[in-house]
Amino acid sequence: MTSEARPSAVAVYCGSSPGKQPAYQNAAKSLAHALVRSQRPLVYGGGSKGIMGVVSGEVVRLGGKVTGVIPYAMVAAGGENEKTANGLANGSHIIVDSMHLRKVEMAKRVGGFVGLPGGFGTFEELFEVTTWTQLGIHNKPVILTNVLGFFNPFRELIRNGIREGFILPKNEQFVIFVDGPQDISEHESFDWGSAVVSIL
């Protein structure tokens, strides 16, 4: 176990859209608050839109540390400048050569990975860091905030893999689901951030 040597920083993977339910943005804010309270720097993909923008903007507003890791092509492209504007005034940004190096740089700077709702890119990033755990490249928790049950099919996919013989049962623990209150009407006000930080 390398848990004592783990960096305190946390990588957050999430959508660059805001989502259709206020619960998603509230979860992002509660995560930002919990990170700042526990003095954990945020490491993220450097965008200012959607859930990404909410998490990073809120950490900045609260005086926390933010590091955005941004591929050079995104900085160079005029249309992407806006994406790099938020969350960086109070933090630092790291320019990398490719989307792949962004992942590598993010992963090596953090002690754990947190997923908030998102799309294809978010799913890919979460499965990628889990695959790296399986390969022994790192030993860091992947924690999914299952707001309104958004990630239920992600869990079903893993359970299918186990039941059908493609994933070892002992590897189910690589991904930890924070399910929140059983009563889904409480998800909008639930403190997802504290629940996540308590198991990091």
Next chain:
Amino acid sequence: MTSEARPSAVAVYCGSSPGKQPAYQNAAKSLAHALVRSQRPLVYGGGSKGIMGVVSGEVVRLGGKVTGVIPYAMVAAGGENEKTANGLANGSHIIVDSMHLRKVEMAKRVGGFVGLPGGFGTFEELFEVTTWTQLGIHNKPVILTNVLGFFNPFRELIRNGIREGFILPKNEQFVIFVDGPQDISEHESFDWGSAVVSIL
């Protein structure tokens, strides 16, 4: 559209375990037959175990072309030699520097991606090539063979993303599901390969 310039080769992502149902291996064999019949080379990760070994071994047996793309570390590591043994006698193999370059090399050599059941790595690869479609890096179909409904949660995850505002509805088409017969008892003998090749 760049469909006329698409390579005829096909990348297959799948598990390095055989799975607990004969239907999975049969689907892999039917895909191998359909690839050889339609003179489409197979490009894959170079393993000889599980579903990976079944697809590649069957293409070789039938006289088809197989290219395995293998990271150097896997070739160098004694314990991984076995993984590179199958499917290469009749094809070629390409040694690359990293797991990431394997993905890049596989993606650029093919006209489409096919998913058979697998685990974390398979899910990650399928979401990654889909993300590349969304980013405009390529325009190639991602086709999932939904044997015994294995990929149903994958579809639910995408539909959740759309319903909740994180994936554009028009992007649902990036991933095509081949569902096979409604009667699941017919999945073991169904010709998944012909169904896949007909939409490549």
